[in-house]
Amino acid sequence: MIVQRKKLSLLERLYLPALAGGFKVTWRHFANTLFKGHTAGKELSGGYYPEKKWVVGEGYRGAPYLVRDPEGRTKCVSCQLCEFVCPPKAIKITPPGPQGSPEVGNVEKAPQEFEINMLRCIFCGFCQEVCPEEAIFLQNDYSLNAESREELIYNKEKLLSLGGVHQDKIWKWKNK
Amino acid sequence: MSTQATTETKPTPPPIETVKIKVDGREFDVPKMTPDWQGKLQPTTMLQACQVAGIDVPHYCYHPKLPIAGNCRMCLVEFGTPAMGPDRKPVLNPDGTPKIIKSVLPYEPSSPRGAIACASPISPGMELYPSSEATKQMREGILESLLINHPLDCPICDQAGECKLQEYSVDYGKSASRFVEEKVHKPKQVDLGPRIMLDDERCILCTRCIRFTKDIVGDDKLGIVNRGSYNTIASYPGTKFENNYTLNTVDICPVGALTSKDFRFKMRVWFLKETKSLCTSCGTGCNTIIGSRENVMYRYEPRENDAVNSTWMCDYGRLNYKWINREDRLTQVQGSKLKVQTWANAIQYISEILLRAAAGSVAIVASARQTNEELYLLKKLAAKFNAITDSVPRVGEGDRLLLDPDRNPNSTGSRLIGIAPEKMGSSLPKIADGIRGGSIKTLIVFGEDVTKHGITAELLSQLEHLIVSDILPSATTAAAHYFLPGCAHVEKRGSFVNVKGRVQRFMQALQPKGDARPEWEFLHELVINVTGQNGFVSIEGLFNEMAKEVPAFHGVTWAGLGDAGVTVQI
């Protein structure tokens, strides 16, 4: 399809009105900010980041963490589906091995180690979606900082302590 | 492949008698008789006819290598037969086609009646409807009832990913369960034997395991006890299920009821990269599939090859892989006489030693665990010095099924290539005498601990040069002047000849550890340096060159070996 372009008048082709318009707009914003102190940050959320932390909305998908059930059991059973589905390969699970995990009773399995490399994680939420045990959730944290790469590989202990308790309504393993 | 050397002299098959049937409305000529699990010709079943037609019929209890039980009902198929008039002539429709009477329930003629395809023979003119609505409904019903008491614990089940119950539920099942009552709970984590763990809740009672151990192994240990919903698999009271073939039941179990204690909870199967390989634990050379992930091997599984191992392998061979992942694997070029421990330096030193060596002053102890290609290269080196060569025999107890008394995977190959004498190990005392007498100054050892076979550490210390290649530490590697780290069979490609003369190839599953290199690679460099003969730098070329020069392999090519191998005259 050929787009019919509007025939520009000489004045328009000289850019002069556009220049004046451009200057008007930029000057208005410049003056408003510099002399009146109007900034988008102040007007929309009352301040800037370090002083004024952003409160995430409900359903926000931040960093994925592991959760425990109300009885304190690690919900993850090390099925490794999240490891499989993870697009950037951020998740690494060490299965319990032939002995299983005696401490979780009839669940039989729990991860021996569960690592998420937060440098790799893209917060896509596939792990939460694929999890058959509702054991991993994308939670509110959006700003993860550390002084080395190793610190940003979160292990099972850290993920569980950050994840908290999930108020499970199904109690899937209760009657198994 | 016209020159393929095969001694499988099959009698020319008689013309196959066929039967005309229709599958999903399309007409097929299906052989009237088909070999059963023992190879005897039996009337073709509906299931086999559908396979000829290219249509999969789902099944649990049916296994092509086991007697037919027909108890899972999953293979139910709607069918019809030509109507016969009172004069025993087919009744024809007005348009001249034979009239088909669909099978229906006798007391409820509006409902179709299926037949279990695995056990029902076909008859001329029969029509099968494996894709009909009625067949689909039958499958849905069967799956629903199989799942009634199934625990649905796929996340912790090792079978998940290769589970027929999962696959058929997706392909043929209903999406939701209508079962609201309490499920029956059966024993979990039943210790069935030293290598097998049973979860009775997952079992669908197909009895494959029972038939396998009774009819294939001849160890009638398993059976079903209790009644109705409480049916469970159990071993004979007071005994354990512990013959040498128990782990095959894990393979044939269509669900996660029987799991291997060795592989249990180690890795999910969907991560495993599958590589076609061979078992190296005895002379049978069972075909295997290696499951590996991120350069770690997790399991062996048997691979079907009717000329060698059918679809089975023994527990001894299956569990004999852990040495591959061992921590103390030797992965560095080293040696007491090697200052700069690099490959380039080692190859150069050894080449110089061998170039200076006089004829008869070199002896080679190869291993019958090495591949044909490596033995062939060693033979080339040996020919240069007229060296004494031998290998080390390993003998164990065999059985009537698969396990061979010869525990070397390539004894036949080492004899055919000429590394080992007819009586393997008979030249080892000669080598010992030669070292003792001072005539043998250089000893090349591949993959064997010669100190356990008559050439003592004291004798080794008399040598001028001891060149060793191995993968695990031993007294011989400790004494080596030059040590070259080699590869396990899973880390390289090559071929073996089994005790019956079957030449089979295997593929590489893992990367060599550390500095280790496949033996045939560095042997090839040594052969070029020492003999001046160039050769092929790929395993394919090397094998083909060997096949031209070793009489027994004439006419065999690497490509011609295929997955199943070729039998040669031994």
Added chain:
Amino acid sequence: MISALTGFYDSLGSTGQFALWSFVKIAIVFGVVMTMVAYAVLAERKISAFIQDRQGPNRVSLPLIGSIPVLGPFLTRLGIWQPLADGVKSFLKEDFTPDYVRKAYYWIAPAITFIPALLAIAIIPFGSNLNTQKMVIADLDIGILFTFGVVSLGVYGIVLAGYSANSKYPFLGSIRSSAQMISYEIAMGMSVVPIFLVVGKLNLGEIVSYQAQHGWFIFPPFAQEQTLLSYLVWPFALLSFFIFMVSAFAETNRLPFDLPESETELVAGYNTEYSSMKFALFFMGEYAAIIAGCGLMVTLFLGGWSLPWIADQPATTIGMGIAHILIFLTKTVMLLVLFIWVRWMFPRFRYDQLMNLGWKRFIPMALANVLIVAVILMLVYRPPVVVGP
């Protein structure tokens, strides 16, 4: 002590004294220019932020600065330490050299971009006199030719950067850049010819002196010596200024002509594969080129250090000399602000529009400009301007 110094100074001889003064001037000009580069970046960030309803950098501070009474809060909140932080960051960042680059060219490219921009500043008269010294590093008689010669070398840095990176985005960026810079150099060179026709000299100092006497080329009415010629040439001088300025935007890869870098299409253009100080050199080179361009415009069209009525004679006192330098700097800074401001007023040109403007508009216009001014000069006889020797 002082006598010892004077003695040493006298013992240098005229060549030695010239070298000494040149060295001093180079050191000071270099320091001032680098500071200007650093603060031009800050100004750019601040002005950009204000135009976009943001605050811009306002956090970097040194320890204890906040405790200075009254002044403290301003010093901590205005981001005036930001350039320091930027510089330190540039030095401390990992200097990553990709594996596949052509190492020698890759290393040399940032320097080739940076050096010509600085060299161009050498011939700009940034003041009249300070005591006995002319306030220009190199008082070349071929002034402007030197500038064009040196500035056109800058394109090699960009071409080499794109070529050596061995990667598609830098390569495309450098191709665009070289085509763009070569095209606009022609228009730029043509546009200043009328000025030299009028003045009759290529020496930039002479041009400033002429303007101090006859009025700025872009606005002659305030001149102390009103001539008909000034008014006849005025519209054409304005055209020259316009072409020169737009070409300067294109030469320095500034918006609306930043096609070599265009983030949305080429990641970052020719400097995609650079990091740490090498990237900073490109960045600094770009700003130094802008400063040099502004300085040139001030010199050629805005009367250099002169200001009508107040400062239109070469300085005789040190105070006046310093005032002249400040006047020059002020004009330059105002042009810098213009450069920054324009960035937010225009969208980026399409490549064909860019080439169209350069080859089909500016070059013919500049040529016609030369011709017309030459004809005017021929028609209006005037005695030769005698300024200086």
